[in-house]
Amino acid sequence: MTKTIILLLLLTGTLFANSTQKVSLQLHWKHQFEFAGYYMAKERGFYEDVGLDVDIKEFDFGIDIADDVHQGKSTFGLSYASVVLEKSKGKDIVLLSAILQVSPHILVSLKSSPIKSIKDFKDKRIMINKSASHSASFISMLQANGISLSDMEPLEESFNINDLIDGKTDIFTAFTSNEIYVLEKRNIEHRVWDPKDYGFEFYDGILFTSNDMMKNNSLMVDNFTKASLKGWKYAYEHIDETVDLILKKYNTQNKTRDALLYEANALKKLTYYKNTEIGEIDKIRYREL
Secondary structure, eight states: OOHHHHHHHHHHHHHHHHHHHEEOOOOOOOSSSHHHHHHHHTTTTTTTTTTTTEEEEOOOOOOOOHHHHHHTTSSEEOOTTHHHHOOOOOOOOOEEEEEEEEEEEEEEEEOOOOOOOOEEEEEEEEOOOHHHTTTHHHHHHHHTTTOOOOEEEEEEEOTHHHHTTTOOOOOEEEETHHHHHHHHTTTTEEEEEGGGGTOOOEEEEEEEEEEHHHHHHHHHHHHHHHHHHHHHHHHHHHHHHHHIIIIIITTTTTHHHHHHHHHHHHHHHHHHHGGOBBOOHHHHHHHOO
C-alpha cells in the first residue's frame, strides 16, 4: 500500500513538472530596476503559479527584439514606443502592456553650454542611438520647435554620460532614472529636454508578443501578462527588497544601491503617472504613437 502511494506521488510530481511551460522574455537593455517587475514575478513564484518557467534574457547589442519575437526566438519582448513603427511595417506583434505611462527618455545638455532652448540645437553635436532617433517623442518635440535631427551633427552613441561631461558631445540621450542620477551626484549643472514638458507623452517599457503566440496560446499570454503586472505591483510596494534582489542576482552593470533606489523611485512616478492603472494602454493614446 505504501509503495503504491509513493508511486502515485512520484507520478503526480512528474506530471506537474511536465505541465510547466518554458517561455522567454527579451529585455531591451541591461539588467536594472527598469525590469524589476519581471524579476520579482519570477523570484516570488508568480510565473510558476500559472505554470510558466520564464527565461529573462538580458539585452545584447545587435539583437532585433521585434524580429526575434516575430520569428519565435523569444516568446515576449520589451521595447520603447518605437515598437509601434515595427508593427506598422508589418511585424507580427501584439502590444500587451506599457509599464511606463510616460517615457523616461530625454535629451540633456550642460548649463555651461550655449544651448538655452531647443532652437539652439541647430548645428550641435548629439549622441543618439538608432532607436531613440526614431522615437516619436523626440521627433515631435524637435519639430514643434522647428528643429529636426538633420539640423544636428549625429555622433555614435557611447551610452556613457562622461562624454557629455567631458565635452565630446553637446547633447546626450539619457534616462531621467539613470544618467540624471550621475549628474546630480556629481553636482554637474545641466538642462533636461523632456518631451512630456512640451506636451508629448508616450509609453515606454512596452511588453509585446507575436500575433501567432496570441492566437495559439492566448491563455498563456494572458497569464504571463497578469503575473508580470503582479510582479511590478510587488516590486514597487517592496522597493528595498527588490533592490536587494537586483544587487544579488541581476546587477551586471554593477550599480550601487543608491543608484538603484533613485531609479526605482523615478520609474515609479512614471508608472503611476496621473494615477494610471499599472500597465494600461489607452486606445486613444496608442493611436497617437
